[in-house]
Amino acid sequence: MLLTSLTDSQDLERAVTVGEETLSRSELVDRAGRFAAGIPDDGPVAVHATASMDTVVAITGCLLAGVPVVPVPPDSGPAELGHLLRDSGATSWSGERPDGIDLPAVVPGTAAVSPRETDPEATAMLLYTSGTTGAPKGAQLSGRAIAAGLDGLIEVWDWTPDDTVAHGLPLFHVHGLILGVLGSLRLGSRVVHTVKPQPARYAAAGASMYFGVPTVWNRIVDDPASAKALGGARLLVSGSAPLPASLFERIAGLTGQAPVERYGMTETMITLSAHAAGERRAGWVGLPVPGAQTRLRPADDGAGETVPDDGETVGRLEVRGPMLFSGYLNRPDANAETSTGDGWFRTGDLAVRDPGGFHRIVGRESTDLIKSGGYRIGSGEIEAVLMDHPAVAECAVVGAADPDLGQKIVAYVVGEGTGQALIDHVASQLSWHKRPREVVFVEALPRNPMGKVQKKLLGS
Template identity: 60%
Template sequence: MPLLTWLDESTDERPGAVRVDDRSLSWVELRRAAGAVADDLRGVRRVAVSATASLETVVGVVGGLLAGAAVVPVPPDAGPVERDHILRDSGAEVLLGPPGPDGVADPPVVPVDLARRSDGRHAEPDPAATALILYTSGTTGAPKGAVLSRRAIAACLDGLADAWAWTPDDVLAHGLPLFHVHGLVLGVLGPLRLGSRLHHVGRPRPDRYAAADGTLYFGVPTIWSRIAAEPAAARELRGARLLVSGSAALPEPVFAALADLTGHRPVERYGMTETLITVSARADGPRRPGTVGVPLPGVRTRVVDERGAALPADGDAMGELQVRGDTLFDGYLDRPDADAATRTADGWFRTGDVATVGPDGWHRIVGRAATDLIKSGGYRIGAGEVEDALLAHPGVREAAVVGTPHPDLGQQITAYVVGDGLGEAELIDFVARQLSVHKRPRQVRLVDALPRNAMGKVQKSRLTEG
């Protein structure tokens, strides 16, 4: 079966199958435009795509996949050093899109012309062939290229179709970047495999989501928080079928606000660049704030302690989440050392995330082991629980909690808070009244904003720099 099954087989020439901002193509137009790009790429093994939120990016990525090339999305806002690293490290032979700034040595540039068409056919590559090389934003060192096969992407999308009852009757609306798993694999390749129409709204503003008329909406917590803060926009989503949140934990107050304003309890899911999506709540099941559901078909998970011993599925035991299954990547490009560090001797992938699993199989992600599991005075404390407690205060707009060195406790709970008219002692007492006393912050720092990456994740390592 072709990776892009629907696109490969559709004869639908009706306009508007794939829309980005105010431009669109039918299924047939998209296949023929991408076919023209694929013709240009015959014999190319790896192709970089300047991944702007545009139809050109969609056509370029699809053209690369039709040609059987490994596609390397390049963030459009990448600085010269990051851009040069991605292009050189990936070995991209061609760049689809505009050239980079002066002084950056790009490979040969081929523009994507949406007016060109081709009916040429290209053989479907082996399912084990590389589809994408996505560069991860690690906390140390230069980004690494995660190699994702066509088989892994297909397994992920088919699993989500099962979990979310995702069909050709859906209209997917989102405004996510097109160089990550969420926006590109789920948000573009998903419709092209499963047949739902796609409306990428451009900049992900609440008014654009409200006007998109989708049945299925994707967003990150930052987007959902902004939508919840504009009740008129949120109420326009009542006609949707499913709201999906991912890429970071959705704060419980935002979950509650969306449920009240839209009539929908959001579906949360969990995944990484290296694993694609592995765990999700289901469209036909409950949605519980603070949890991400159960493993997708074909995925297995376990939680282990520091020695690698399995922990009980009792909803309380916190340990590293490890996964295995058909959605996993093939490794880091030319980095066998990094590969070895992520795999256990018995073949499981180490996510580096801390989680609990309940008796019913429901997963709760505590956060990254390096930043979100705080060991203070002999207690193991999840940063997310303290963040949710802070966000329940009416004056708190954003909160991030980390462990910082303490001479007696080992680590102390330090909170960074964005809000109005707040005092440190007030917030410490507020948390202590909700949670165990040992979970209260020892220090609260009031800041104007929290540092975030393109997907809205708080970059906690930057909070403690300097």
Template identity: 55%
Template sequence: MSDVLLPALAPGADLDGSVTVAGESVTFRDLGSWSRRCAANLRAAGVRRLAVLAEPTLETVVAVVGSLAAGVPVVPVPKDAGAHELAYMIGDSGVDAWVGPERSEAGGLLVLAPRDLLGTESDDDLPEPGGDEIAMILYTSGTTGAPKGVLLSRSAIAAGIDALAEAWGWTAADTLAHGLPLFHVHGLVVGCLGPLRVGSSLVHTGRPSPQAYADAAATMYFGVPTIWHRIAEDEESARRLGGARVLISGSAPLPVPVFERMRELTGQEMVERYGMTETLLTVANRIDRPRLPGHVGWPVAGVETRLRDEHGAVVPRDGQSVGRLEVRGPTLFSGYLGMPEETAKAYTPDGWFHTGDVATIDADGNHRIVGRESVDLIKSGGYRIGAGEIEAFLLGFPGVREVAVVGAPDEDLGQRIVAFVVPDEGRRPDPEELSQAVADELSVHKRPRDVVFVDSLPRNEMGKVQKKKLLG
């Protein structure tokens, strides 16, 4: 594909596409002109790094693509960022300008409103920055300490999008629809920049309701499992997605019952994929291969994966053995901002990135993500147990609406398996039956020792269950 990062916005691009965010639309032609005007103003103001409050608006898109056109690294800030988080991100990233409502935490920065970014006419053909230059600084969730600024280069973003376009048959003839946040890899890098690189139209629904997804009438849809669960419960909206070319789920495991229900209502086997901020999307199901529920597919073009145990030994690719997932390829980040030691620790001596996730790979190369090593790999009574396998089984048990399995400290076993269950309304399953079913169908050592009923599971904005909160 083109060396230009976003060819749909390049001068003279002959693409009949548009971007719509929460009902407000702009053509590629006009968005390209706006991005160049924005870039000219950023350069005139001497902006070196730009923070953008990433609300789901067209103004956010303009600020991001204008920064990319100017070669100015952009720091997307969650729209609900609190005072402490915002102050940390501004101070750590070294931004010198801010796009968004005035905040005391952004004091001392040049505050720009959308009208400031578009104030000067400019259709200059700006030189394309080099591929190794940093395009974005995305912050991790900070689950293991202070959030880290992940440096993503233009070439990594381009490689990631191109590989997904190949895997999913994604072309300029498509229309992508989603309602994801615009400060993550899923919603911003792939869900927003992806269409502007591939040339497909984009419809961001604003609020990701089932009806909004159905009304988008797109050929491709992105969503997190929470969104797909809600759509699966809205039969009318789900059936209206049956005409789409592909339905894609990510950011957390898709429950098997949701996969099966969506297949029943739409006739489609949903596509799951895997990635993280540091690697972009590295493993994905393909449009030209059957999809297995609970599996995320194969490495995308240019990416390699491997499994190792805690001693560095090779883990068999038998679809059962659990190992640490390590990856390498052109989509990987350029390092953590200002943290050379943390960057070095993230890699093996032979250059593979530690994802921190555990997985299985079958003989055909199909990957199944067990979860985070820190919370989803349970070591109980000498066994290494993947929480995801137990969760997938329990989700098929009558009366179980949601479930999260964790390992709680245990003096005898090391860790004991605990299942936190959200029951269906008026249909609470028997805890002993749940535990015994796991023992009978999976293995005795995988049975939950405790079943705890809860009203809901703690989740972040991307729908991932925050298991550490369950453990207190």
């Protein structure tokens, strides 16, 4: 069973806290069991996944009932929301009801039902990817996959029932929902959701483990008093986006410990992470977690080949392991595109790996692979170095056609200063051939409705 600790006899007085509301384990089991009693059929159930205890109860109730759950981002627009409901085949709704929703509401029963034995390979959760092109795709995660992913992290992070996890991340993604809430419910540790990821709320949580994304950590280090209050924690975890090296150092300087960086996707859970008791290296996302395997394939599709583990050669990252999803719902085309046929998943990310097995993510293959002067370069590592420059607020690096190099590296920058200063800055941190040949200052970067930079529009 995925949420094993919820069926234990032990009762934590404060198992889950969301904002000002707290439930013990027995109280959560009762409320989730009553929610499960009200589910009208075999689902899926769409849950309006606000940062609330109601969301935790509803998702827990679906998992205990063995009914697939579809966490719906509360800021979904009408078109996106309509697609999620049609594609998932959701049969009922839980939570606040936006305009246009005509699904029947789940009405909790008066008595809790017992957890239901289900097939561990059946879909437990449908998480929709944000997607940079086309409509979001539904990633089918089984109970077994979620459990395997969590158990791998429990081991490498030395996570125990004595820990308290605190975060203020969304409850419709892997990071905030599965790691931040379900991990604690599976293991039996306490979880505190701060509703908003504000520095003062993190500082007041009194946790031993904190989860955040780079934006959150940047806000925390800008509030030194709050950052220092986190010094008593044993693990500070950053993920979901690259953590600039300068921010890594500021976190370490204010809290007394380097953060743990990790890598994963909706489709794969977390497959790479630095270990709690191991090395933590700025810009590197660590080693495969237990059960996960990785390989780096040549960017030119070299059949049966892998790239050398030299920490420099860029390859296409592929992963496999028991934490991988079962496939995209209703998307055989996407399944064929991302599957190798022998159990490996093509992540679409570019990475390098050093002789010790540490990985560094350098960008997305579709937009971030630049072929310049015979070199294959990931734009992500250049962007990370540029973001460490105090004059740079935002940046995006692309390859532009060049008659001599094939592609030249061009950096689009929101900020101040001179282009030559930024070129020299990159050259001082990375290999000479990775320096931008041109810097273009812009007022803003083009972004899609999800906030992701649309690199294909740069230079057009």
